Amino acid sequence: MDHAADAHRTDLMTITRYVLNEQSKYPESRGDFSILLNHIVLGCKFVCSVVNKGEEQKKLDVLSNEVFVKALVSSGRTCILVSEEDEEATFVEPSRRGRYCVVFDPLDGSSNIDCGVSIGTIFGIYMVKDDHEPTLDDVLQPGKNMLAAGYCMYGSSCTFVLSTGTGVNGFTLDPSLGEFILTHPDIKIPKKGKIYSVNEGNAKNWDGPTAKYVEKCKYPQDGSSAKSLRYIGSMVADVHRTLLYGGIFLYPADKKSPNGKLRVLYEVFPMSFLMEQAGGQAFTGKQRALDLVPTKIHERSPVFLGSYDEVEEIKALYAAEEKKA
Numbered sequence: 594m595d596h597a598a599d600a601h602r603t604d605l606m607t608i609t610r611y612v613l614n615e616q617s618k619y620p621e622s623r624g625d626f627s628i629l630l631n632h633i634v635l636g637c638k639f640v641c642s643v644v645n646k647g648e649e650q651k652k653l654d655v656l657s658n659e660v661f662v663k664a665l666v667s668s669g670r671t672c673i674l675v676s677e678e679d680e681e682a683t684f685v686e687p688s689r690r691g692r693y694c695v696v697f698d699p700l701d702g703s704s705n706i707d708c709g710v711s712i713g714t715i716f717g718i719y720m721v722k723d724d725h726e727p728t729l730d731d732v733l734q735p736g737k738n739m740l741a742a743g744y745c746m747y748g749s750s751c752t753f754v755l756s757t758g759t760g761v762n763g764f765t766l767d768p769s770l771g772e773f774i775l776t777h778p779d780i781k782i783p784k785k786g787k788i789y790s791v792n793e794g795n796a797k798n799w800d801g802p803t804a805k806y807v808e809k810c811k812y813p814q815d816g817s818s819a820k821s822l823r824y825i826g827s828m829v830a831d832v833h834r835t836l837l838y839g840g841i842f843l844y845p846a847d848k849k850s851p852n853g854k855l856r857v858l859y860e861v862f863p864m865s866f867l868m869e870q871a872g873g874q875a876f877t878g879k880q881r882a883l884d885l886v887p888t889k890i891h892e893r894s895p896v897f898l899g900s901y902d903e904v905e906e907i908k909a910l911y912a913a914e915e916k917k918a
């Protein structure tokens with residue numbers, strides 16, 4: 594190996610070092626965010642280790658949730674937690690309270706656990722609005738108000754993808770070091786893509802614009818090649834591929850589920866935040882996904898996210914439909 598490559602290999606950018614570097618740009622910062630993130634990372638390392646041991650699904654869901662809730666509360670930096678696993682939000686007791694609200698899905702894609710498909714943890718972080726007694730309104734904020742978002746994918750390797758609002762970076766767990774090391778700096782999604790990702794089993798219930806878009810993917814009329822279909826059915830894995838290779842991931846509304854399937858706070862928002870930070874877009878069929886103001890913590894929304902040009906096409910199809918109406 595030449596000297597330059599060796600120097601790179603030996604200069605390890607751990608996720609903690611990355612966040613501390615970012616934090617040093619804000620002299621008023623007290624390090625609270627780094628502490629919070631360290632606790633999230635600890636939760637992910639734990640889940641990664643139990644997923645690799647092949648525990649059964651039910652246990653893993655519950656276990657992962659318990660680990661994240663305990664890690665987040667013990668960080669002393671959180672005040673409200675919203676988890677996919679818990680019907681109600683958790684309000685942290687005053688003596689252990691901090692200023693961050695964390696919304697998360699501890700183990701997304703869990704129907705895939707038993708067959709070894711990649712699954713993941715998704716999270717988003719808000720700051721309480723002011724110095725007041727925290728209320729649900731502090732988490733019912735549009736996604737554009739998130740300070741940070743990310744996911745950790747438990748697959749052939751364990752990958753942590755993070756945005757603190759200044760681009761997107763990917764870190765891979767080095768099991769021998771027990772550390773996430775920066776392996777995918779400044780991820781940018783290709784402007785156009787050759788892949789579409791959707792559960793086509795729902796096609797008979799789709800609305801006009803979704804059906805038209807997918808038809809165009811298969812039978813393009815402009816001389817371009819047909820797109821490939823890739824659908825794992827595990828959001829973190831499908832979004833991760835979309836982020837790296839480009840294309841579009843869609844979970845649209847349909848006649849049976851007018852609000853789609855995916856949850857706004859801990860699926861749609863964090864993934865939309867990452868897409869925008871990587872140069873892509875996210876749309877609900879009506880508006881920019883990050884502008885949505887949720888009214889309930891487990892609310893659902895349709896979503897189309899991915900390469901900039903692909904989402905532009907979807908937006909144009911919805912605009913044309915609206916004009917007709």
Ligand code: FDP
Pocket residue numbers: 701702703704705792826827828829831854855856860
């Ligand atoms: P799962 O039901 O396995 O937990 O919202 C959860 C989710 O998986 C996503 O991870 C995934 O993208 C989606 O549901 C898959 O839904 P369909 O089975 O309806 O395609």
